[in-house]
Structure formats: C-alpha cells, structure tokens
Amino acid sequence: MPATHMRPHAIAGMITRLNDPHYARWAAQIHRTKGCRQPIHLRGRIDHIDRATGELLHRYSTRHEPDGILHLPCKTRRASRCPACAETYRADTYQLIRAGLAGGKGVPATVTAHPCLFVTLTAPSFGIVHTRQEKDGKVLPCHARRDAPTCPHGRVMSCTARHGADDPRLGEPLCPDCYDYAGSVLFNAVSPKLWQRFTDALRRRFAKIAGLTLRELRQHLTISFAKVAEYQRRGVVHFHAVIRLDGPGGPAFPPPAWATAEALAEAVRHAVHAVSVTVPASADEPARVLRWGTQLDIRPITMDGDLSDQTVAGYIAKYATKAAECVGTLDRRISPLADLAALPLREHARRLIAECFRLGELDELADLRLIHWAHMLGFRGHFSTRSRHYSITLGDIRADRTAFVRTEEISTGRLPLFDEDTVLVITEWEYAGKGYSAGDALLAAALTGTALPALTAGGSDAR
Template sequence: MDQRAAATAAGLDPATLHDVLRVAAAPDFDRWRDQVHRTGGCSDPVHLTGWTLAKDRTSGDTLRRYSTEAEPGGRLRVACGNRRASRCPSCAHTYSGDTYHLIRAGLAGDESKDIPATVRDHPRVFATLTAPSFGPVHNRPDRGACRCGARHPENDPVLGTALDPESYDYAGAVLFNNHAGQLWQRFTNRLRRELAARAGLTQRELKDVLRVSYGKVAEFQKRGAIHFHAVIRLDGADGPGTVPPSWATVQLLDDAIRAAAVHTYTTITVPAAGDQPLRRFQWGRQLDIRPVKAFGDGSDITEQAVAAYVAKYATKAAETTGSLDR
C-alpha cells in the first residue's frame, strides 16, 4: 500500500500522514510523547524555550542546569491551562474537576485539606447575585415567546442582544462588569456588619466568635453581564474546625445576605467622564438564596449539586454567550 492509499485508509491527507511518520521515527519520539502525555491532551499547549540554572549560594557550584535545547524541537510543551471548553476541552475538564473537589471539600469536609466533616453542621447557603437591568434583551422565556414575538432556538446568536440597541445602556453594562469585583467586596463587608447587628455584637466582637467563609465564581449571562454564584458558610472564630455560635443559623444568614445585597453601602459610584453621566451600581433585583443540605429529596440543593454547579460555572464563563469565543 502506497502512502496516499495509507493516508486515505487512516482518514488523513498524505501530508499529515507524512508528518506523523516523521515524528514517530524521530529518535526523541519517546520524550515528545511524554511531553504530550504530561499536558493531558491539551489542545493548544504552550511551547517554552530557554534555560534555568540553580547554584549553591555559598560555594557558587552549579546544582542544576536545564535547557530546552535538549527537548524535541528545542521546546518544552506545557498545558495551556485555559478553563474554557471551547478553547481546550482537556484543560477545562481538569479545572472543572479541581473546582468540584475544592468546593465539595468546603461543604462536606476533607481531612487532606484540614477541613473536618463537621462543617456539614455549619450554616451554609448557595447564593446568586445578579446584575441590574441595562435594557430589555432577546430571551427564551419558559412560557411564551420573546418580547420581540419570536421563539428563539437555544443557540440563536440574537439571544442576549438588545431589543432596542438605541436605548440599551451598553456603557453601563461595561462599567458594571468592570466594577463587579468591587461591588462583591462591599457586599461581603456589609454582610459581616449585618451578621453582627443581628447578633447584637460589634464587628470586633463578631470576629472573636464567627468567621464568614465563601467560595464564588463569576458567570457571564447571555446578555454579557456578570453575576456571581457563591457558597457562603458560617464557621467558628478559628475556621472550619470550630463550631459557630448557636445563634448563627441558616435563617439568620439568609436575612443578613438579603439585607447586605440591597443596603446603600453596597453601591459602587462611577464618576461622570466625557459624555458619560455619573452612575451608581447595585445588584439586580433577582437574588436567589438556597440552603445547602448534605442530602436532599429532589427539591433540596445538596453538597454534590452545589459543587457541580460551581464547577460548571467556573468553566462556562463567557461561553454562555454562544457564538462569542474570544
């Protein structure tokens, strides 16, 4: 069988088959295959070139020297680490798995991470804080049609775009995304104050008996606006290994979160600049808070479900915009 026929049988063009055979016949093929294996099947590995030198500080003797000159092609291949499945399914899968186990440990405990299983008894909620409205957009309501009158398919590129581009506040949406991290910080600061107020304590006194622990992930909605999903847990003063006060209940945490989210302190002011007016940003009206339970009956949100949700959102990111991939 000639090379063209072999290429056809393998589903490859002759040029690709020629490259495959050339690489496989190279004397450094085993090292090249080891590098590829270590990237975990990365779709777009980073190719590094250079050298490192480690010397003893006292004697000046060379302890270790490494150069990529000895590597196949003179390059060292490492995984790209991109968390977006549209760019690299392998690295996104790894990131998602790591996130799942990290969140799961924070909810159910993990001795290898010094988190005891008793954290299951601590007050825990899964909260979602959304962006405010910047104008109506094309969507897919559970019932009925979009406000434009159409029933959009799931991957319709028009989803999330403005119904009226002339009146939609694009600048406001961009500025909100840019300041969303600061808004989250103000929210967490206010949350501690709300917890202290409900316990009849000062903030300094609260630190002596309670610690607020959380893990969050940002998600871009189809309209391009950021919202946050967060696991929030109440611990004793010394962290997950200590029991929170008896007054620290799920209901108290729920009330404190709702109060902190709408408080005037939880506001970001962006000064006027050029033709853009002064803006004040707060969270959107949609606020979802659900208790996290070790086990559920189908309607409850469980530790496993929360960990899976956060892991999914961690890699989902801007891919929720469908056609956008930059």
C-alpha cells in the same frame, strides 16, 4: 480530519515525526500533557548537588529531549482555549468547593453542620431582551403583550416566539437603540467592587445582630465564601456563591448559636439592598449609582436534598472554566484600532465592545480600564474566588498532584531519591514557544483522542 482536508506540509511533517528515532519519547511527552491544545515549550535543566561536597548527583537537561524542549500543559482555565487543561481546572475547583461543604482534604467533616447557603446575585435590567422561559415543561412565549408599547425608535416591544435553547436571538435586545449599553458595561466593571461591599455589609449586619463591633465579631464568627462569575446571554455577569458560617478561626470551629441559616439569609437580603457603587459623571455620561438586580436567589445546601454538596460544587466548577463566549465575543483582547465589523462577533457583543472603547476614552473612567477589558465586556475581576477560611486552595491541590508525580518518578527511577536538607536543587529554564506544528498537531490529536490543537508560530515547525 479526513485526509482530503489535510495540507500537504502537515502530512509531510507528520511522516517526518513518525520516522524520528526519538518519536517514542516525543509521544510520551504529549501523553503527559493530557491533550493540551497549546503546550508550553521550555528549554533548560535541573541540577541536584550535594550541599556538603558540591558533587553533582543528578542532572536533567532538555538537550536530550526531542527538539531540545520539554512540553508542559498550558494550564489555562478557559475551555474555549484548551478543553483538556480547563477540565483539570474544573476538577480542581470541584474538589475545592466540595471540601468546604462536605469536608475532606484537611477540612473537618463537622463542617456539614455549619449553616450554609447557595446565593445568586444578579444584575439589574438594562433593557428588554429575548428570553427563554419554561413552565410545567412547556416553553413560554418570549415577551407576549397584547397592548405592547412602541418604543421611540418605532419598534413594538413584544415577541411571541418560543425560543429554542440555541436560538441566536437569546440575550439580544428587542430594540438595540433603547438598550442601555453604557450601563451594562459599567455594571460589569464595578461588579467586583459591588461584591466586596456586599461581603463587608454582610459582616456589619451580623455584628449588629449580635450587638458587637466588627473587631469583636471576628472573635465569635467567620463568614466564609466561595463564588464564581457567570455571564448571562445579555452580556452582564451575575455571581453564584456558597456562603458558610464558621466559628472564629474557620471550619474547624462551630459558629455561635445565634448564627443560623435564617439569620444568614436575612443578612444576605439586607446586604444586597444596602450596597451600591457610584460611577462619576463625565462630559458624555451622567453619574450612575449601580446596584444588584432585584432577582435574588437564596437556597439552603443539604447533603441529601436536591441542592446537595455535589450539585453545588459541580455547578460552580462548570462556570469557573467559562468566560463571555455565550455572548458571542472573543476570548482574547481586542485592539481599539481593530475593525469590529470584520471580527466574528454577534451584533450585541459588538455594540458592547464598542461601548467599552467609547467609555474607556473618558478620563473620569480611566480606572475601570474598559478598553483593556473590552473583550470581557468590561468585567475585570477574578472569575472564581474564595475567602481565606473557606477550604483548601487550588495551589494546595496542585502541590499534592506535583508530589504524587514526583513520587511516581522516583519509584520508576527517573528521579533520584534524596534528602532535601542535604541536596541543593538548581533550576534554569527559558521559554521556547508554545503550540504545535501542523504535522505534530495531527499526531497529538490522534495520540490523545482530542480535537485538533491550535497551531502557533512558536510551535515545533520553528525548530
């Protein structure tokens, strides 16, 4: 940031920090957060006590840290809030997905021989929106129609523009008054239930193929998956999923001979068309039966083809750090009392949020919690999920990282080497805020080579 744009109190705070005798330790803490924009502040201590004698072997206390606090990364998955922590989440998700495709991290390499597909499930249409399509490297007109009809609101349902990739009109309805905003937010709200019913239908289909009951199927076949939700520019989610066939017990066992990639593709097509979710009628809304969209993409994953394990893992990991930003909404909850017109929202997103508020007031739809999830345009599910047998967990990866850091701390003498069976570890922590003061934000950005962190009232200025 140019000096002319720096606020005087920020410069004063930066100078004060640089002249602090504990600056080196503060800088070391900031380096350990790896560029986190909104680090968490903790206050407390850790005691290592000999179980037999009660002797205090070692104590760490934040009383000896700068400002009496310890900075820890916020660990958010959202790139819009903290790019540094989201990158760690993305890398962990990449390792999780790839281990289920190529083996490693406890998953046997023989998993590469198991039938595996990359499947994309989409949402139905809720109205014509501006799109960008390419053919043979050329951008096609959006919706060019010679005899385009005129909608009841007087708009011609045609667009001859060749939209650029960053055109703000992408995803916007050609006629907002014709667009089914209620259907859009309701689909988002029930899409996790649709996914659950899809996986159930997938198992039932394989049981029928094999002439088995569902209980008997578990003794022959395990259907493993990992999936991520992605927002389309029009404001609805679709799911990308890796679906793999294993033997009973998971990836260490081969599936039966009849469980082939072709059988899996057929079962996916059947399950997509077989499931639906009914949204009950209310005084203001008719009952709706919501299904997956007609567009269904099923592709095999190959270790040496265009759709390799690395490509798929990278694709899924990228969307695991995103939310609804591409639609033009906010990455935080919005109060139903807020003035939507005053918020920095795209008009399409504003109308979707307003529809969440309207539908959320209906008693029949209270279970969907549309008001609570209005900033997510009705979607309230987990962005990335995996079945129990797919591969390792994010917790396993984080535990490995913690163990590595602990080993490093012991080797440098910052932590004592002790036997966990003979030493009692007692911890006492309390939350003390988050973020940076204006001066600390400038220094943190310079130390870590990142963009300026977010400033919060709970930052270092509160000391």
